[in-house]
Amino acid sequence: MNSLRVLIADDHPVFRSGLRALLGAVPGLTVAGEATTGQEAVDRAAALRPDVVLMDLQMPGISGIEATRRILEHAPDAGVLVVTMYEDDHSVFAAMRAGAKGYVLKDADEEDVLDAIRAVGRGEAIFSPAVARRVLAFFAGHTPEAPARAFPELTAREREILDLIAQGLSNPQITARLFLSPKTVRNHISSIFAKLQVADRSQAIVRAREAGLG
Template sequence: MIRVLVADDEALVRGGLRMILGVHPDIEVVADVADGAEAVRLAARLEPDVVLMDIHMPRVDGIAATERILAARTDVRIIMLTTFDLDEYVYRALRAGASGFLLKTTPPRDLAEALRTAARGDALLSPSITRRLIDHYTAAAPVAAGPGLTELTARETDVLRLMALGLSNREIAGQLFVGEATVKTHVNRIFAKLGVRDRVQAVVRAYQSGVARPGGVAS
């Protein structure tokens, strides 16, 4: 069972999300709140697996709430759900530690799968946001790889580059002719060496450093 906390200042949106997610037997909405301060409080008390977090809310906005929640619990996944498709919000949310970023125009059928993806520890971004995120980091000069990236083995680097291209563990396994469990082990080791929580953060590091580039891999 995936336990979900919904944070949005619009009652109609909260009610709609409850209805959409309520038809899925593997998902339970444990609470819904109207502001970021309440999201922080209930995330600590209820320990949800995933938080669906709006950005613009009273008292404490979604990005600040994300930072506070993750400062106390690193195992919770937070998906930013908003009407605002602006670069500023994308970068701020990812820097705060969000595991995904979806627009409120996301089809209802995709929302449950997004929660499952996040609960598995995978990252989730709308395709348009992924494209702009990659463009943002690759437009800048690469930063130093840093100790985490330099500690990756050759095979772990291959896995990271394929992750940066958006491939799932199963697809990476097919590319490298290894088992999916082996890829999962490599992914977990990459996270540990880079000191990141999920695929979004690992992919950002790959593009920042020049280890990966759009449409291919860095030499």
């Protein structure tokens, strides 16, 4: 059987070193490369074409969620396994919406991490027990907070405009879609940026897509 090629995307050198040592000692698994930022993960995945990407969520630059989405846009056959400290509903379901095939916590046993890598490499979906309980609860009807309520500080109109921004629409396109004046759209967007504490449109798009908008 061909060795599974794994890309490690994590900004913590000690954790990367631990994963590299773990994978290097296991037959059938090969470290194809490493990335320390979200954008680097996207670029290295495109260049190296790994079978599995181990993705941290909190990455410098673009988040692990957005990096996952961009990786899978260009390499849909890659399996992204989220390896993170976060097990809250928002993180879990944002990762699933982005296309991650697995989700394990950083405190998982080494064998559990290895099993997850192999499962994702086979195209299976796998979650650590704590995360699996959240997923089961979701499908049982106990849904997490709806994406439209992800930003309670925004008005209904502002959420609508943020959703259109996340879809990639320009200001003139939003103006035409909502039958608003250009000035009104600009004012709404300024208000959105201030409330979300983002500096520009790209940061707003990342926040919106992480919450399931767009």
